[in-house]
Amino acid sequence: MKKSFWWVALGASLLPTAFMGCPRRGRPPSKVAPQRPARPVGEKITIRCLTGNTMRPPMEELARLYHQRTGRRVEFDFGDSGELFAKIDITKKGDVFVCHDPFLVLVKKRGLCDRAWTVASLKPVIVVRKGNPKGIKGLRDLFKPGVKVGLPHPKYSTCGNILKFVILKKAGLEEEARRRTATYSRHHAELANSVMMGALDAAIVWDAVARPRRKALDIIEIEPEYAAKPGVDTVTTATYGPVDMGYIRVTVITLTCSKQIELARDFAKFCASPEGRRIFRKHGFSPPLEEGRPEGSQP
Numbered sequence: 557m558k559k560s561f562w563w564v565a566l567g568a569s570l571l572p573t574a575f576m577g578c579p580r581r582g583r584p585p586s587k588v589a590p591q592r593p594a595r596p597v598g599e600k601i602t603i604r605c606l607t608g609n610t611m612r613p614p615m616e617e618l619a620r621l622y623h624q625r626t627g628r629r630v631e632f633d634f635g636d637s638g639e640l641f642a643k644i645d646i647t648k649k650g651d652v653f654v655c656h657d658p659f660l661v662l663v664k665k666r667g668l669c670d671r672a673w674t675v676a677s678l679k680p681v682i683v684v685r686k687g688n689p690k691g692i693k694g695l696r697d698l699f700k701p702g703v704k705v706g707l708p709h710p711k712y713s714t715c716g717n718i719l720k721f722v723i724l725k726k727a728g729l730e731e732e733a734r735r736r737t738a739t740y741s742r743h744h745a746e747l748a749n750s751v752m753m754g755a756l757d758a759a760i761v762w763d764a765v766a767r768p769r770r771k772a773l774d775i776i777e778i779e780p781e782y783a784a785k786p787g788v789d790t791v792t793t794a795t796y797g798p799v800d801m802g803y804i805r806v807t808v809i810t811l812t813c814s815k816q817i818e819l820a821r822d823f824a825k826f827c828a829s830p831e832g833r834r835i836f837r838k839h840g841f842s843p844p845l846e847e848g849r850p851e852g853s854q855p
Contacts, residue, residue, distance in 0.1 A: 603816070603823050606633040606640040607654040610678070610744065610764055611806060614839040615654055618827050621835075630823065636742075644668060648813040651820035654827075656714065657804045658796040668811050671821065673828035676764075676806040676841035679783070680708075680715050680723070682776040683751050683766045684758045692758050694779050695723065699732045705739070706750055706759035712742035715762055718801045721791050722784040748773065767840030786845065803845060806836070 607615050612634060619630035633640065637655045644650050645666055653663060656678055663669045684692050690703055698705045710716035724730050739756060741747050747759040752772045766775050777783075786802035793799060808827045810820040826832055837843060 601628045601819065602631050603628060603651045603819055604631045604633065604649070605652040605654060605823070606635070606644060606650050608637040608640070608656060609634060610656065610762060611654045613768065614676075614836045614841065615827070617835055617839070618832055622823060622826055626822075628819070628823075644811060644813070650811050651814040651816060652824055653809040653811055654807070655809070656806045658714065658793075658799045660805070660807050660809060661796045661799075663809055663811075668809075668813060670810040670812045670814070670817060671824070672807045672809045673824055674805045674807050674844045674846060675828050675833055676836035677844050678715075678762045678764055678804045678806060679842055680718055680760050680778060681763045681766050682758055682760055682778060683748055683769070683773045684776065685751055685754065686772055686774055688774050688776075690757045692776060694776065695727050695782055696729065698758055698760075699729060699736050704755070704757045705736070706747040706756045707733075707738045707740055708744060708747070708760060709740040709742045713744075714804060715744065715760070716740075716742075717791070718784050718804075719760060722789045722801050723778060723782050727782045763842055764840040805844065806841060 605615065605619070612632075615632070619632070623629050633643075633650070635643070637659050640653065640655070641659055641662055644653060644663075645668065653659075653668075655663075660669070660672055663672075682692065682695070682698065684690065690697070692698065692703070697703065707719060708716035710720040720730075724733050739747075739750070739759075744761040744765040747756070748761050748765050748769055750756040751759050752769065760778075763775075766773060784802040786800060789801045790798050791801055808824045810817060810824050814820045833843065
């Protein structure tokens, strides 16, 4: 399937912190042994990591572990992935960029990708309040009379584009979705929280947003006949080229503009290690289809 459209993908954000770090002595051996490039004693070691909002929980946990094991701190910058990419492109500052597809393509096109590791993946799911009071069983039930539904905005969200150009089209619900009044948002957490509070009966969000809220929400998988399939459901955009809508990768990218590339790579490798990928799974992300080996800089 191929289509051209204007796409600004949903991003993710992180808050800045700065700190001084030195390796600690006497700590127990770690499962992942980050390397320690030599630095003068007392010199500040801060890795700046620009991260999309969806990826914030696992990245914060990984940063804490990395600091415990190496003494190095990670300074986060949270924001929309598109805005973060623009900041990197304009300022040429930053060490690591964590985003989901399709932004890796832009980073490569601008010559800003040193290496990239796929650490997880994302897929859309349906969320309803615990106990499913509206009896929603699948995609078609979202558009029944009396159901208040929230959807990711197709103008700002990768998930919204998957819904518009693949899922609704397969289900034959494009016209029905246009006729219905739905609540649109570029923020998945906002949609999920609205379902939890009862403002919405159901919503479609990333699985990584839904799973951490399982105490308050029930998760309904989108039917296989409607779901986007890896390697099959591809759309083509003027900005990004072909995008595999069935496999949305989460990538940790080391940036060519980094002034401390070895440290950036060390942290990225830690995130892409088996332990790092397990932490992404712990926070609700789906696993990657491939191992955590780095990609080169070419698109």
